[in-house]
Amino acid sequence: MGLRAQKTNKLGPAGMNLRKSGLDSLFKKRGVRVQSPRIRSTAGTEHNRENQRPLGGRIRLILCVLFGAVFLLALTLGIVDTFTARNLMLMGVACLVVVPNAVPFWRGRLQKRQRAKSRSIDKYIPQRIGDMELTNTVMGVEVAGMRYAEVKAERLRLGDRVDIMPEPDNPNDPMAMRLSVIGAHLGYILRGEMQALLGEWFRKGWKARAYVSDVDAQAQKVQVCLAFYTPAKYELLRKSGARSRVFRLAEEGGRKVKIAIDGCYCGEEVSVDIDYEKDKHLVYAGGPIGSLSPSSLSFIDGLDDYLIFVEDKETAENGRTVVKVRVFDVGAP
Numbered sequence: 001m002g003l004r005a006q007k008t009n010k011l012g013p014a015g016m017n018l019r020k021s022g023l024d025s026l027f028k029k030r031g032v033r034v035q036s037p038r039i040r041s042t043a044g045t046e047h048n049r050e051n052q053r054p055l056g057g058r059i060r061l062i063l064c065v066l067f068g069a070v071f072l073l074a075l076t077l078g079i080v081d082t083f084t085a086r087n088l089m090l091m092g093v094a095c096l097v098v099v100p101n102a103v104p105f106w107r108g109r110l111q112k113r114q115r116a117k118s119r120s121i122d123k124y125i126p127q128r129i130g131d132m133e134l135t136n137t138v139m140g141v142e143v144a145g146m147r148y149a150e151v152k153a154e155r156l157r158l159g160d161r162v163d164i165m166p167e168p169d170n171p172n173d174p175m176a177m178r179l180s181v182i183g184a185h186l187g188y189i190l191r192g193e194m195q196a197l198l199g200e201w202f203r204k205g206w207k208a209r210a211y212v213s214d215v216d217a218q219a220q221k222v223q224v225c226l227a228f229y230t231p232a233k234y235e236l237l238r239k240s241g242a243r244s245r246v247f248r249l250a251e252e253g254g255r256k257v258k259i260a261i262d263g264c265y266c267g268e269e270v271s272v273d274i275d276y277e278k279d280k281h282l283v284y285a286g287g288p289i290g291s292l293s294p295s296s297l298s299f300i301d302g303l304d305d306y307l308i309f310v311e312d313k314e315t316a317e318n319g320r321t322v323v324k325v326r327v328f329d330v331g332a333p
Contacts, residue, residue: 121213124159125227131267132207132229139213141194143179143187143222150184154217162186162210162224166202175199179210179224186222194226206230234267234309234326243329245299246311249283249290251320260287261313261321268310270325285310289323296327304331 127134146153163180170176177189177198189195201208207229214223237244264270264285271284272292281292289310292300300306311326 121159121211121225124161124211125209125225128232129207129209129229131232131235133232134227135230136228138194138226138228139223141210141224141226142190143224144190145187146220146222149186149220151181151186152217153215153220153222156181156212156215156222158212158215160212162212164189164198164208164210164226166199198226201228232267233269233307237307237309237328237330243332244326245296246324246326247293247296247299249323249325250280250293251316251322252282252288252290254288256287257289258321260285260289261323263287264289264310264313264323266310266312270308270310272308283308283323283325296325300327303327303329306330 121139125134125137160181165178165180167176167178168174170178173191175191175195177195179186179188189198198208209227209229210224211227212222213225216222268285270289273282273284274280275282275291281297282288283290283292307328307330308325309328311324313321313323316322
């Protein structure tokens with residue numbers, strides 16, 4: 001268990017306090033269901049799934065009641081003889097066994113296909129755009145007005161970037177959000193809550209992009225995944241004036257450490273884990289980049305909650321690259 005597991009992080013999955021920044025209320029107010037860029041949930045939590053009655057059980061109960069009612073009615077009215085009644089009973093038992101198991105099977109295949117599609121689009125969505133980082137994604141947003149598109153659906157591929165441009169001068173809808181692919185007109189975001197949400201997003205000076213997530217070339221229908229970006233946590237905390245201190249990490253040797261240090265960047269959030277064998281608090285940014293010094297540990301111990309980011313990288317006297325981190329106090333009111 002690392003230090004971060006011992007102290008609750010009050011910030012949301014996007015890395016900022018969603019309640020204070022208004023992002024959470026912005027999505028809820030617009031009735032938009034969002035997904036965290038790092039934790040996608042497609043079928044609910046394990047707790048919810050365990051407490052739900054299986055679909056097959058509900059179908060089996062309904063079929064049993066309907067079949068029993070029809071069977072008793074037929075016998076009462078003398079519509080069927082004994083031989084036919086036996087055959088009907090065997091058919092009913094077969095239906096009770098096959099149908100309830102077939103429906104969850106095909107529903108499971110559909111959910112698996114949707115999860116695979118969701119995972120496949122992830123690799124096309126960048127986590128950062130300049131000083132902005134990915135906050136939320138919304139899957140399955142249909143493109144309206146495809147009949148006027150300058151680029152046909154069959155020419156689009158999964159993950160193609162789609163630019164979103166507000167059209168305040170649009171005579172039909174001042175809130176229109178135009179979609180284009182490499183300058184070619186594709187369509188518009190459907191009128192409604194998503195359109196209004198994008199309008200508020202752009203008015204705040206934040207960024208949003210769209211990526212092709214599904215194409216039906218025969219019906220000329222396209223769906224996109226919307227990616228919402230907000231100022232990075234690091235920049236927000238610096239501008240907020242939150243108390244912080246910069247510490248130089250103790251050097252750690254090894255090829256994995258060198259690769260992780262080369263890959264980390266200024267403003268990247270890091271985590272801490274305890275190596276009990278070596279009695280060290282290792283700092284991770286995809287891989288270990290160093291360990292916390294005693295002075296940094298004493299500073300962290302006095303905080304209710306904290307976040308750590310890469311501040312800078314410098315070359316030590318022995319030629320190795322050493323990382324500096326900034327620790328923010330985010331537990332203060």
